[in-house]
Amino acid sequence: MASNSALSSSSLANPKLSFSSFSSSSSSVNPSFFHNKLLFSNSNSNSNSKTTLSHSRNHKPPSACNNTNPNTTDTFPFQNLTDEKPREECGVVGIYGDPEASRLCYLALHALQHRGQEGAGIVSVDNNILQTVTGVGLVSEVFNDTKLRQLPGTLAIGHVRYSTAGQSMLKNVQPFVAGYRFGSVGVAHNGNFVNYRSLRNTLEESGSIFNTSSDTEVVLHLIATSNQKSFITRVIDACEKLKGAYSLVFVTENKLVAVRDPYGFRPLVMGRRSNGSVVFASETCALDLIEASYVREVYPGEIVVVDETGVQSYSLVFHPEPKQCIFEHIYFSLPNSVVFGKSVYESRRLFGEILATENPVDCDVVIAVPDSGVVAALGYAAKAGVPFQQGLIRSHYVGRTFIEPSQKIRDFGVKLKLSPVRAVLEGKRVVVVDDSIVRGTTSSKIVRLLKEAGAKEVHMRIACPPIIGSCYYGVDTPSPDELISNRMSVDEIKEFIGCDSLAFLPMDSLKKLLGDDSSNFCYACFTGNYPVEPNELKVKKKVVDAGLNGSVQANPNQKEVKIVGV
Ligand SMILES: O=P(O)(O)OC[C@H]1O[C@H](OP(=O)(O)OP(=O)(O)O)[C@H](O)[C@@H]1O
Ligand SMILES: NC(=O)CC[C@H](N)C(=O)O
Numbered sequence: 103m104a105s106n107s108a109l110s111s112s113s114l115a116n117p118k119l120s121f122s123s124f125s126s127s128s129s130s131v132n133p134s135f136f137h138n139k140l141l142f143s144n145s146n147s148n149s150n151s152k153t154t155l156s157h158s159r160n161h162k163p164p165s166a167c168n169n170t171n172p173n174t175t176d177t178f179p180f181q182n183l184t185d186e187k188p189r190e191e192c193g194v195v196g197i198y199g200d201p202e203a204s205r206l207c208y209l210a211l212h213a214l215q216h217r218g219q220e221g222a223g224i225v226s227v228d229n230n231i232l233q234t235v236t237g238v239g240l241v242s243e244v245f246n247d248t249k250l251r252q253l254p255g256t257l258a259i260g261h262v263r264y265s266t267a268g269q270s271m272l273k274n275v276q277p278f279v280a281g282y283r284f285g286s287v288g289v290a291h292n293g294n295f296v297n298y299r300s301l302r303n304t305l306e307e308s309g310s311i312f313n314t315s316s317d318t319e320v321v322l323h324l325i326a327t328s329n330q331k332s333f334i335t336r337v338i339d340a341c342e343k344l345k346g347a348y349s350l351v352f353v354t355e356n357k358l359v360a361v362r363d364p365y366g367f368r369p370l371v372m373g374r375r376s377n378g379s380v381v382f383a384s385e386t387c388a389l390d391l392i393e394a395s396y397v398r399e400v401y402p403g404e405i406v407v408v409d410e411t412g413v414q415s416y417s418l419v420f421h422p423e424p425k426q427c428i429f430e431h432i433y434f435s436l437p438n439s440v441v442f443g444k445s446v447y448e449s450r451r452l453f454g455e456i457l458a459t460e461n462p463v464d465c466d467v468v469i470a471v472p473d474s475g476v477v478a479a480l481g482y483a484a485k486a487g488v489p490f491q492q493g494l495i496r497s498h499y500v501g502r503t504f505i506e507p508s509q510k511i512r513d514f515g516v517k518l519k520l521s522p523v524r525a526v527l528e529g530k531r532v533v534v535v536d537d538s539i540v541r542g543t544t545s546s547k548i549v550r551l552l553k554e555a556g557a558k559e560v561h562m563r564i565a566c567p568p569i570i571g572s573c574y575y576g577v578d579t580p581s582p583d584e585l586i587s588n589r590m591s592v593d594e595i596k597e598f599i600g601c602d603s604l605a606f607l608p609m610d611s612l613k614k615l616l617g618d619d620s621s622n623f624c625y626a627c628f629t630g631n632y633p634v635e636p637n638e639l640k641v642k643k644k645v646v647d648a649g650l651n652g653s654v655q656a657n658p659n660q661k662e663v664k665i666v667g668v
């Protein structure tokens with residue numbers, strides 16, 4: 103057993119549950135069950151990768167990640183972005199015991215598409231063989247019927263990526279698959295390991311060869327090099343070395359394993375389909391789509407193992423002190439999801455109500471910045487007793503603003519995406535509600551659009567406190583000096599964006615709303631108090647990614663990123 107770990111192990115197996123459709127010839131992680139044959143083919147096309155990996159006992163570490171192709175230099179058109187808003191993060195899914203496992207993963211990834219659009223992948227397990235399809239782009243661009251037919255089996259995991267560490271390129275698209283002495287393992291990760299670089303350095307010093315530039319790969323090396331015996335104790339051993347945010351799903355030849363870091367930064371839920379199959383997903387919206395009922399969260403610091411014996415739960419720590427990301431409720435998660443046990447829709451409506459109560463203003467109409475500001479605007483309008491109307495129409499046919507390479511074009515992008523409705527705005531005193539202000543780009547453009555469309559007054563209400571710090575836990579935020587609230591007071595921001603009044607959700611009110619639960623949330627990007635010290639510099643924006651050489655080095659041309667509050 104790994105030290106200080108696996109403190110409790112309780113069987114949650116449903117004795118009535120029978121995974122009749124699940125067929126695996128190995129009953130435990132016992133090397134003697136594995137094929138004595140290594141099959142490792144990699145046939146990447148420009149934007150797609152299909153890999154098959156079964157385990158060989160003779161195949162020694164270093165573990166081999168599947169997403170490596172010496173000929174692959176695929177990067178995304180938006181690789182050199184300078185627009186660093188808090189973007190969606192990644193989404194993960196895992197399914198055990200369903201004959202349609204990979205198709206269900208595919209559907210679940212669709213439901214989680216808002217969490218990452220850079221790349222998508224699925225690993226399925228059939229006859230002890232792990233098969234992978236990964237590709238750049240949206241789920242619908244990566245998968246088609248032919249690809250899904252290459253992913254048979256009753257056990258599968260999937261991932262949609264928005265990178266926080268390592269470049270946007272095919273080799274970094276998850277899930278990753280590796281072979282080590284005792285088997286094969288696939289992993290999908292939402293979060294960010296803040297000590298990734300020191301772990302990688304240590305591993306490389308002792309001979310590990312990395313195949314990607316993603317932080318996620320370290321977990322596979324830690325598992326492969328652990329002295330522990332079973333897969334689960336190896337996972338626990340690895341987690342004891344990892345710092346930061348991780349909601350992970352693993353597959354082996356016969357197991358599905360879900361892990362959430364002790365702070366529970368990122369969400370992870372468990373569900374069950376009517377045929378008994380077990381599902382893990384980042385958000386409940388994925389469960390809804392594949393008709394799985396919500397069972398519960400994977401708790402902070404919990405490891406849930408699903409195999410032919412049922413469902414087992416282990417704890418990484420005695421007393422977890424959750425610090426769940428409040429931004430999931432403010433912006434990232436879909437309003438139809440239940441995240442950290444709370445309805446996202448309900449949270450956003452209440453944020454809007456608080457704004458109306460604490461920062462009222464005489465107005466004729468309340469509008470939202472669609473889509474993420476809509477529910478808070480509905481809350482504001484209801485509380486203020488003022489009609490809610492669609493004063494801005496969002497085009498769903500415009501590419502995301504962040505793919506535009508320069509500030510000039512990006513500003514134009516806001517206009518392409520959002521169009522004002524003169525009939526709603528002309529001559530009116532307008533309250534416009536958005537979920538957040540990051541650099542101030544969107545708000546300043548919107549105020550101008552609304553005034554040009556005839557609004558008499560524009561009052562901005564923001565359904566979160568001012569963002570003053572970067573996130574190091576799996577959300578891609580700009581460096582602190584690019585955050586407008588880190589540089590300017592509320593009054594200065596009001597002047598900058600040109601509105602008639604501006605108010606943010608007060609921090610105290612947010613905490614009051616959460617009540618006894620408030621200490622279980624992370625607010626670091628509003629307060630600068632980081633639950634886990636981000637003692638390594640922000641990985642993604644700060645390093646030159648040497649790609650296939652697997653090395654990373656500081657970029658001498660980039661200035662230091664200041665870490666607020668530490
Ligand atoms: O202050 P800024 O740097 O402009 O960033 C803030 C804006 O970014 C986000 O929207 P985004 O345009 O990313 O898209 P979405 O709301 O449609 O997801 C957020 O909802 C704000 O509207
Ligand atoms: N946003 C995320 O959760 C990213 C996961 C991982 N750190 C990556 O960059 O691929």
Ligand code: SF4
Pocket residue numbers: 367426427428429430572573574575576577624625626627628
């Ligand atoms: S720093 Fe902000 S975005 Fe990051 S986990 Fe904490 S609350 Fe969420």
Ligand SMILES: [Mg+2]
Pocket residue numbers: 471472473474475536537
């Ligand atoms: Mg927005």
